[in-house]
Amino acid sequence: MNEPRPDQGELVVQLTGITKRFPGVVANSDVNLVVHAGEVHAICGENGAGKSTLMKILYGMQQPDEGTIAVHGEQVRLRNPQDAITAGIGMVHQHFMLADNLTVRENVLLGAESLHGIGRAASARVADLAEQSGLRAAPGTLVERLGVADRQRVEIMKVLYRGARIVILDEPTAVLVPQEVDALFNTVRSMQREGFTFLFISHKLDEVRAIADTVTVIRRGSTVGTVDPSTVSSRQLAEMMVGSELPRPETRRSRVGGRDVLRVDALRLSADDTGGAGRAVLEDISFTVHAGEVLGIAGVEGNGQTELVEALMGIRRAGGGTVELTGPDGEPQDLTRLGTLARREAGIGYIAEDRTRHGLLLKQSLWANRMLGYQTREPVAGRRLLNIAGAKKDTERIIEAYDVRTPGIDVVAGALSGGNQQKLVVGRELSCRPVLLIASHPTRGVDVGAQALIWEQIRTARAEGLAVLLVSADLDELIGLSDTIRVMLRGRLVSEADPATVTPQELGSAMTGAESGGEGE
Structure with missing residues (x-):
């Protein structure tokens, strides 16, 4: 002392x-x-x-x-x-x-x-x-x-x-x-x-x-x-x-790329969540995420990032536009009118913004949480019923591979620290080898050790061809992990930044509308 x-x-x-x-x-x-x-x-x-x-x-x-x-x-x-x-x-x-x-x-x-x-x-x-x-x-x-x-x-x-x-x-x-x-x-x-x-x-x-x-x-x-x-x-x-040096979210050159994985065209969403006459929350959102690419979305909270992610996951129904996902077979699939489970089955992994509300059942065991969203796929799905033994075995694998610190798989998720909860979520979402990972604030509220592990898992999956849509309030994380950054302001994608040259201060100015006089155009 x-x-x-x-x-x-x-x-x-x-x-x-x-x-x-x-x-x-x-x-x-x-x-x-x-x-x-x-x-x-x-x-x-x-x-x-x-x-x-x-x-x-x-x-x-x-x-x-x-x-x-x-x-x-x-x-x-x-x-x-x-x-x-x-x-x-x-x-x-x-x-x-x-x-x-x-x-x-x-x-x-x-x-x-x-x-x-x-x-x-x-x-x-x-x-x-x-x-x-x-x-x-x-x-x-x-x-x-x-x-x-x-x-x-x-x-x-x-x-x-x-x-x-x-x-x-x-x-x-x-x-x-x-x-x-x-x-x-x-x-x-x-x-x-x-x-x-x-x-x-x-x-x-x-x-x-x-x-x-x-x-x-x-x-x-x-x-x-x-x-x-x-x-x-x-x-x-x-x-x-x-007990280790401070990690940095520095990405590595991707070995895979080019193929379109996610195509979003003219997506819009109104405040009433049904595409009606309410105030526009999302307006004319269009972008593409390629295999082996991390597309970062920057924005001050409350500018439509949460609604964009929920519209892409089918949690909210978009009022217009299309969402198309190309699976590993190279065939594009229109997801626009599909529900959340169908989008997951099509190949989307999802790290929710709030793990305690939308990513975990805090009063359920770790192995029960391993099954969330993957009830229809191995190793969770059985011939007629859920494969509990398979879920437990894979939970043990995730705990070891992702350094989830817990006395055992029967512990309830709410007993884990925030970082260990998040490592469990990341391990679950990457376990079924998705073609697209939607990662919303993946390291929010986690320590530098858990942060380093999550960054490394995203980098590794990206190098193997995973397409990643990264939404984060951590500007160093966005700049370090992303191949391209798009800035969201008042429900629109208003500008694009090169992570190789942009500074956090410049990105912050774009996020608050300072670069465009506050109009967001």
Whole structure:
């Protein structure tokens, strides 16, 4: 452990000997953490290292089996989030918890009406917090009209409204473009100057080094060490986290290519999901993905990427246009009116944007999750019934080949860390050798070790001729893995970028419409 620096303030949080056990797993083992007033203290580690469990304990969502928590030098017992809020601790979750049909003001006040009422005093406080957090919209704006960055600011406002001076930020940059990350960091630094303390959870080590005053690394449930980020490189932090150097999503020259695999022509989708008279969500989308090619789709979230993927998978019914897939036999097949299972059977693998909602059954075993979407194909399909033995055997193969860390195949998917869940999904989707992989945010919320494995699997499959449609908010990932990048803005593909020459800043400008004066044409 490093000695406290001379400029560090009073001790505001001290976790000592924190241990938390779950059936078959020790999530935290004798973890120690010391946080000083006015600092940004980053917590880094692999998925499954115990970061989230530790933060849930600090926020009162979990109870430690052993160890103590002290806030401002006094030992406390945080039995629930309300206890944490009373102690001045707030948490901004990675997945926003906002009501889209309510205004900014209403979201901030919701559940906290007793603090300042709901009248003039409350409105004045919300207005002050909007300015403090850098919110660009008026407090009376409906949340559904806000972009991702402003939604995050509303989440910060909620925490501040409840009196928090110690703020936990869980993966706060996961869905932000570089310009929005810069704005968030400016907000954090401004609040630091006003005496706020931050615990910053992130897998993006370059960002950790840019914003953090102190970094604590956790590996496999235990504290590895605490360092000053100005004295270490991202590579050194990665070695502390996973014991290997920091991976980079650098692709290799494809050995296969040329044949059209996916052809999308004039695809359109309206807001009512039926192609009716609603607002256009997708308009005149046309592109081709070739064998051995990764086509990247860049865009700020909410500009149609989710709807595009769901239309391609048959989850949403397009209002017009065609989707055509050429299988390994070289024969094109019109998928436009087919359902999701038929599209999978035609040769599409699918890594869903949200694995917990659309990629896994969290309360079911790993081998049961291996069967999802592949009930009609070997080794899952039997002559008359499902081949349970075949599914179990192949799950064991996936666990070994994709380094899914689990006590066994009978463990429920919800017991795995996010990175191990994602490795299971990737292994399942590549196991039946699809001709096209639709990968939507394939490494979101996973650590550098799982990220490296997923990148390597995509590179290997691409080199063997797999066509990949990659949708990602990680611009380094898009630039590193893609052969071509198309930018989506307000439901249209508005520009094309060469990954060999484009920078993340240039790509971010195109994504926000800065290159075209904001019109997206």
